[in-house]
Amino acid sequence: MGSSASVLNPDNDLLDLHGKVAIVTGANAGIGYWTAAHLSKRGAKVYLACRNESRATGAITSIEAWNTSKDRGSLIYHHLSLDDPREAKKSAEEFLAKETRLDIVVNNAGLLASPYEKTKDGIVNTMVVNHLSPLVFTHTLSPLLEKTASEPESDVRIINVSSLMHSAIRAGQTKFDSIDSFNARYEGSWVPPENLKRYGLTKLANILWTNTLQKQYDAKNVPITCISMHPGGVLTDSALERLKQSAIPRLRIAISRLFADEPEQGSFTTLFAAASKEIAKDKGKYRAKYLAPYGKIVEPSKLAKDETLANNLWGTTQKVLKEIYGIEV
Ligand SMILES: NC(=O)c1ccc[n+]([C@@H]2O[C@H](COP(=O)([O-])OP(=O)(O)OC[C@H]3O[C@@H](n4cnc5c(N)ncnc54)[C@H](OP(=O)(O)O)[C@@H]3O)[C@@H](O)[C@H]2O)c1
Incomplete structure (x- = not known):
């Protein structure tokens, strides 16, 4: 399996993850479920960070039935709601209180195209669930990620699951320079329809923020690999x-x-990003890259590479989090 190969074989192409700790958000269903299943099959202790306990424990029971091997890593429910960045922060703080290392964070949970709705704090729901809360969750976990990264032989990775739909946002359609730009409605858009466009805005934010995060770690000489990707x-x-x-x-x-x-x-592109041997061999090649199935480095849209836009997004995110939620990142 190489960066240009077509399909991943999780049993051969992923690292041995015994002794490693991973968090997969939204792991009770879909892509996150299989990401958690295969990471645990490779030996990782996997936290399923989910908002609904019975759905999460149901997923754990199902994965345990799928793989009954004693060699499998443990699967643990961890409560995470992304509906409010304050709850995401609390969830990460609770995680810090119970774990001593963290090797892999997969920000997979997401709200797909949805009707326009603002939360009680006045921010559109998709932007909260897909951008603000995962960002707060990850930044709050960062001290533990950085500590793990300082250990010999570490290979700490943060994976942000974006989407090809990020390219639905064209030049001139966002500046990410105000709360209003976070709350853009794209009313009247037909191709794609406005709900998909708003979803695309959050997925564009995922890529831009991944690149900012990588720069922040690089500036501190912290060897963490940040990758965004489209699962197909x-x-x-x-x-x-x-x-x-x-x-x-x-x-x-x-x-x-x-x-x-x-x-x-x-789940294979997520798995490639989170745990492939290929990336372990050449981490520099993959830092702040955007991957498409099944691990191929591809160019995201022009906007997703725009540094001014990335800086605007970071500045507005900081402002919104501080002024509305009282959170500093
Ligand atoms: N499927 C695709 O074709 C596709 C394509 C491109 C990108 N993606 C991206 O891939 C990721 C996973 O997609 P999927 O198709 O596997 O989605 P899915 O089956 O709908 O699973 C989404 C997960 O996110 C969780 N979630 C949603 N809102 C949440 C919230 N407010 N707080 C906490 N958890 C929340 C869901 O929890 P509940 O079960 O409790 O609702 C579920 O576990 C998403 O980021 C999506 O944007 C998917």
Whole structure:
């Protein structure tokens, strides 16, 4: 398996992860579920950071039935709600109180294209769930990530699951320079429809923030690898639900079945980013890169590489978090 090969073989291409600790957000379903399953199969102790305990413990039972090997790493539920950055911070603080190392963070949980809705704090829900809360969660975990990275033979990775939909946002359609730009509605957009466009905005933020985070670690000489990626089109239950609600659902589902991956294979790009031997051999090549299936480095959109936009996003994120939520990052 190389960076340009087509399919990943998790049993051969991933590192031995015994002794390593991983967090996968949104691991009770879809891509996150299979990411957690294969990381634990390689020996990692995996925390399933989820908002619903029974869905998470149900997923753990199911993964344990899928892989009954004694060699498997343990699977543990950790409560995380991304509905409010304050809750994300609390969740990360609780994690810091119970673990002594952290090797892999996969920010996978996400709100797919949704109706326009603002939270009680006045920020659009997709921006909170997909950008602000994962950022606060990761920054709060950072002291433990940095401590782990300072240990010999460490290979600490932060993976932000973005989407090809980031490219739905074109030049001139965001500056990320105000709360209003976070709350952009894209009303009247047809191709793609406005809810997909708003989702794309958050996925653009994922890539820009990944690159900023990498720069921040590089400036401190902290050897952490930050990667953003698109998992491919994946027919998860929630993706299927959305197709059912679309125009001409049967046709769209039939077409998706032809081209989309099943959830297990849909986790392969995330797994490549989080734990591949290939990246361990040449971390520098992968820092702040954007990957497409199944681990190929590709160029994201022009906006996703725009440093001014990345700086604006960081500045507005800091301001919003401080002024609205009382959180400093
Ligand atoms: N599927 C695709 O084709 C595709 C394509 C490109 C990118 N992606 C990205 O891949 C990632 C996973 O997608 P998926 O298709 O596997 O999605 P999914 O099956 O809908 O799973 C999403 C996960 O995120 C969790 N989540 C949602 N809102 C949350 C919140 N407020 N707080 C905490 N957890 C929350 C869900 O928890 P509950 O079960 O409790 O709701 C679930 O565990 C997402 O970031 C998505 O943007 C997917």
